[in-house]
Amino acid sequence: MIGICSYAGYIPRLRLNRMTIFSAMGWLNPAIIMNAAGDKAVANNDEDSITMAVSAGLKCLNCFDPADIGTVYFASTTAPFKERQNANILAGALASGEEIRTADFCGSVKSGTAALLAALEFVAAGNENNALACAADCRLGKVSSVQEMVFGDGAAAIMVGKDNVIAAYKGSYSISCDFVDHLRGANSKYDRQWEERWIRDLGYERIIPQAIEGICKKYNLALSDINKVIYPCYYGGARKKINRSLGLDPAQVQDELMMDAGDTGSAHPLLMLAKTLEDASPGDKLLLISYGNGCDALYFEVTEEITKYPNRNRVSDAIKNQAELTNYLQYLTWRDMLPIEVGMRGEEDNLTRWSMVWRNRKAILSFEGTRCQECGTQQYPPQRVCVNPDCGAMDRMEPVVLAGKGGKITSFTSDMLAASTNPPAIYGNVDFNGGGRCMMDFTDCTLDDLQVGKPVNFSFRIKYIDTKRDTTFYFWKAVPSEEVPDNG
Amino acid sequence: MADGIRDKVVVLGMGCSVFGERWEDDSSDLLLEAYQECIADAGIEKKDIQAAWIGNHIDEVNIGKGGCYLANTLHLPFIPVTRVENFCASGTEAFRGACYAVASGAYDIVMAAGVEKLKDVGYGGLPDSPIFGQLARLINPNATAPGMFAQLATAYASRFNLPMERIKEAITHISWKSHQNGAKNPRAHLRKEISESQIADSPFVAYPLGLFDCCGVSDGSAMAIITTPEIARKLKPDQELVKVKALQISVSSGEEQIFNRWDGSGFMTTRQAARLAYEEAGITNPREEISMLEVHDCFSITEMVTMEDLQISPPGQAPDDIINGFYDLDGQVPCQTDGGLKCFGHPIGASGLRMIYEVYNQMLKRWPEDRLVNNPRLGLTHNLGGVPSHNVCSICILGTI
Numbered sequence: 001m002i003g004i005c006s007y008a009g010y011i012p013r014l015r016l017n018r019m020t021i022f023s024a025m026g027w028l029n030p031a032i033i034m035n036a037a038g039d040k041a042v043a044n045n046d047e048d049s050i051t052m053a054v055s056a057g058l059k060c061l062n063c064f065d066p067a068d069i070g071t072v073y074f075a076s077t078t079a080p081f082k083e084r085q086n087a088n089i090l091a092g093a094l095a096s097g098e099e100i101r102t103a104d105f106c107g108s109v110k111s112g113t114a115a116l117l118a119a120l121e122f123v124a125a126g127n128e129n130n131a132l133a134c135a136a137d138c139r140l141g142k143v144s145s146v147q148e149m150v151f152g153d154g155a156a157a158i159m160v161g162k163d164n165v166i167a168a169y170k171g172s173y174s175i176s177c178d179f180v181d182h183l184r185g186a187n188s189k190y191d192r193q194w195e196e197r198w199i200r201d202l203g204y205e206r207i208i209p210q211a212i213e214g215i216c217k218k219y220n221l222a223l224s225d226i227n228k229v230i231y232p233c234y235y236g237g238a239r240k241k242i243n244r245s246l247g248l249d250p251a252q253v254q255d256e257l258m259m260d261a262g263d264t265g266s267a268h269p270l271l272m273l274a275k276t277l278e279d280a281s282p283g284d285k286l287l288l289i290s291y292g293n294g295c296d297a298l299y300f301e302v303t304e305e306i307t308k309y310p311n312r313n314r315v316s317d318a319i320k321n322q323a324e325l326t327n328y329l330q331y332l333t334w335r336d337m338l339p340i341e342v343g344m345r346g347e348e349d350n351l352t353r354w355s356m357v358w359r360n361r362k363a364i365l366s367f368e369g370t371r372c373q374e375c376g377t378q379q380y381p382p383q384r385v386c387v388n389p390d391c392g393a394m395d396r397m398e399p400v401v402l403a404g405k406g407g408k409i410t411s412f413t414s415d416m417l418a419a420s421t422n423p424p425a426i427y428g429n430v431d432f433n434g435g436g437r438c439m440m441d442f443t444d445c446t447l448d449d450l451q452v453g454k455p456v457n458f459s460f461r462i463k464y465i466d467t468k469r470d471t472t473f474y475f476w477k478a479v480p481s482e483e484v485p486d487n488g
Numbered sequence: 489m490a491d492g493i494r495d496k497v498v499v500l501g502m503g504c505s506v507f508g509e510r511w512e513d514d515s516s517d518l519l520l521e522a523y524q525e526c527i528a529d530a531g532i533e534k535k536d537i538q539a540a541w542i543g544n545h546i547d548e549v550n551i552g553k554g555g556c557y558l559a560n561t562l563h564l565p566f567i568p569v570t571r572v573e574n575f576c577a578s579g580t581e582a583f584r585g586a587c588y589a590v591a592s593g594a595y596d597i598v599m600a601a602g603v604e605k606l607k608d609v610g611y612g613g614l615p616d617s618p619i620f621g622q623l624a625r626l627i628n629p630n631a632t633a634p635g636m637f638a639q640l641a642t643a644y645a646s647r648f649n650l651p652m653e654r655i656k657e658a659i660t661h662i663s664w665k666s667h668q669n670g671a672k673n674p675r676a677h678l679r680k681e682i683s684e685s686q687i688a689d690s691p692f693v694a695y696p697l698g699l700f701d702c703c704g705v706s707d708g709s710a711m712a713i714i715t716t717p718e719i720a721r722k723l724k725p726d727q728e729l730v731k732v733k734a735l736q737i738s739v740s741s742g743e744e745q746i747f748n749r750w751d752g753s754g755f756m757t758t759r760q761a762a763r764l765a766y767e768e769a770g771i772t773n774p775r776e777e778i779s780m781l782e783v784h785d786c787f788s789i790t791e792m793v794t795m796e797d798l799q800i801s802p803p804g805q806a807p808d809d810i811i812n813g814f815y816d817l818d819g820q821v822p823c824q825t826d827g828g829l830k831c832f833g834h835p836i837g838a839s840g841l842r843m844i845y846e847v848y849n850q851m852l853k854r855w856p857e858d859r860l861v862n863n864p865r866l867g868l869t870h871n872l873g874g875v876p877s878h879n880v881c882s883i884c885i886l887g888t889i
Contacts, residue, residue: 344610344611352626353622356623360626363627364626379746381627387741387742387743387746388747389743389747410646411639411646412639413635413636413642414695415631415632415635415693415695416691416692417635417694418630418632420630424692424694424695427631428639428642429639429643429752435748436746436748437745437747439629439631439636439877440629441629447695452642452646453646463626473626475626
């Protein structure tokens with residue numbers, strides 16, 4: 001049997017209430033009141049599609065050894081690099097090793113299911129025992145646009161494989177057509193769309209039913225036997241129409257998360273699937289449909305294994321973990337949509353020396369340190385001479401990945417002088433569980449969340465953006481947590 | 489068997505520029521200002537200088553690398569000039585190089601200079617530069633000096649289970665004292681007496697440090713002429729000899745930042761350098777024997793924890809000693825009698841020599857009555873460069889005994 005072995009959704013902690021946008025920009029485009037209900041999930045200023053995919057991917061590993069991953073796929077229409085395999089950064093952060101296949105899927109918000117299908121077929125072809133498909137998006141609409149209201153940031157990850165399958169893959173059906181409802185040229189930052197009525201009537205309301213009917217016909221399914229139909233469509237009216245035309249009971253249709261997150265693009269079908277799986281029961285039949293210049297439809301059947309799946313990786317928890325971003329201008333600043341004064345300290349040059357990054361890639365991407373085989377001292381960054389003054393052994397180190405270990409705070413501060421688009425910069429010393437320490441940035445917190453001794457987890461984030469060379473550089477940051485991590 | 493530097497060299501003369509925002513002056517002007525005073529005080533001529541050391545930290549902003557800048561400014565006649573850099577200990581490193589050169593017998597009379605021109609950076613604070621190298625820049629936070637030193641406070645509060653209010657009270661008194669002393673000093677950068685409430689209520693720079701917990705960022709230069717006790721007695725028979733009693737440098741081994749033993753509430757380097765310096769100088773009870781201190785108060789909290797690292801205050805007692813006036817100008821061990829880095833200012837490469845300048849002149853009783861320390865016999869200067877988890881510490885002890 002081939003199918004889903006694990007799943008995870010990631011919704012960034014910050015939420016921008018859509019009325020905050022309307023209050024700021026409704027004077028220019030009053031029609032956006034139509035989309036002003038609920039919250040839009042907003043990536044922090046140190047998050048992008050890659051970091052969110054890493055967060056989802058790490059969660060999806062869920063006790064699975066990253067060294068056993070056979071392939072890593074990354075889907076996004078907002079990948080930070082046009083040339084430089086984005087999936088390799090993701091795979092590096094997941095510490096999956098280098099003897100694997102990776103690929104980026106892009107070009108449409110349908111790319112999330114394209115990656116998932118490729119992963120399923122990769123395993124089905126007998127290449128490896130498992131494959132990981134991650135999808136994330138962080139799309140931008142222009143100020144006061146419908147897209148700005150509707151889009152949300154988020155990610156999802158689905159692990160597929162042959163063993164411990166919680167939802168068996170039964171088959172797929174696809175439609176691909178150059179239906180240009182949205183487009184973003186190779187050099188554009190913002191989404192552009194055609195008339196909404198046309199998008200709704202000819203796009204969602206026609207192509208999605210066509211895909212659902214197509215897969216049902218192909219596998220001889222009756223829609224009444226399907227427990228959940230999962231499809232993205234942010235037009236409430238269109239959803240009702242689609243459901244009615246197909247004879248779907250609203251209970252059969254997965255909520256589209258518009259009130260809690262928004263349309264997360266490539267990630268959205270997979271995020272909705274993860275949300276469905278958190279409550280799914282053995283025997284449930286699921287149809288997953290993506291939408292973007294056509295549709296992919298996938299058919300799954302939930303197995304008994306889901307009852308043994310550890311802690312169910314609830315997307316609901318990600319929905320609950322939230323803080324409001326009350327200032328719309330802060331959002332615009334983080335997305336580089338306002339010509340702000342960064343100060344001369346913020347203008348200092350930041351050249352990335354790639355030959356050095358290559359040598360240290362495991363320390364940087366995989367947060368890999370060393371453990372002395374003589375005295376057991378864990379240390380970071382990797383050392384050749386043991387730092388333990390009572391040991392000092394040379395070249396007796398073995399690698400140790402610290403990303404999942406967590407740690408505790410030993411000192412901290414919040415710094416108003418450091419250049420940052422999210423001041424104050426909060427950082428401090430963190431002792432890793434199991435030994436070693438690192439001076440680290442803290443994120444997703446305020447000064448009030450910190451105290452000496454408090455536990456932290458680690459999150460892969462943007463370290464800096466070199467605007468002069470259009471380069472994003474990533475490293476790990478500490479996030480204060482209430483619980484001590486399990487695997488410490 | 490090596491027996492250290494004690495009593496082998498003396499300070500023959502010193503000079504120090506006015507510290508501050510010297511918008512109209514280049515590094516060369518600052519060096520010349522210190523040089524004119526220094527050479528006159530030493531009672532020698534340029535041709536008597538056999539070798540020179542120049543301490544400077546941020547070469548990018550002004551003087552560049554190598555020893556040429558000092559040689560070219562003074563047009564020193566093809567003598568050896570060495571530029572030294574060891575963070576904020578750079579000035580003391582220049583002094584140390586000069587002292588060892590004389591003690592070795594290689595030279596009779598040498599110069600130690602320090603200069604820094606910080607006010608061409610273009611913004612407040614120290615310039616953002618990868619001081620720990622390129623790899624560290626990719627891993628470490630985009631931290632500033634106040635942010636790194638501020639963490640001493642959170643770690644100290646945790647170690648001694650003290651409320652942050654008590655620490656704030658102590659460090660506020662430290663800054664108040666430096667302003668009191670700096671106001672009396674015509675060469676100091678910041679010369680205004682301010683109230684403790686002004687200090688305590690100043691806006692946060694890096695929690696829990698406010699604006700007045702941070703030292704001045706200044707331009708300046710200081711200089712010394714070093715020779716042997718014999719030559720000094722001959723050249724200046726009427727001047728009491730200010731002898732070098734100890735010179736120590738301790739550099740982080742990496743243990744603080746990587747190993748889990750250090751608790752972040754003080755400096756392993758200072759503790760080591762102090763222990764060795766007291767041994768070198770023959771001091772067994774520093775709290776009783778040291779007459780005055782010039783320490784590296786880059787931030788008020790640094791001064792607080794340093795009082796314990798130097799074994800003047802017992803562990804956990806520095807806040808009490810500070811608040812009780814133990815380190816005030818009229819206290820038992822006056823500290824920062826010239827205003828310190830806080831108010832005299834902190835042109836990095838010059839600071840170590842500026843501290844020695846203050847101890848030297850206090851010992852020769854050259855200051856007006858209202859800022860004189862009562863009969864100082866042993867004075868200690870102390871620099872810290874880098875950050876608490878990763879630093880260079882220098883200690884110099886001078887004495888007339």
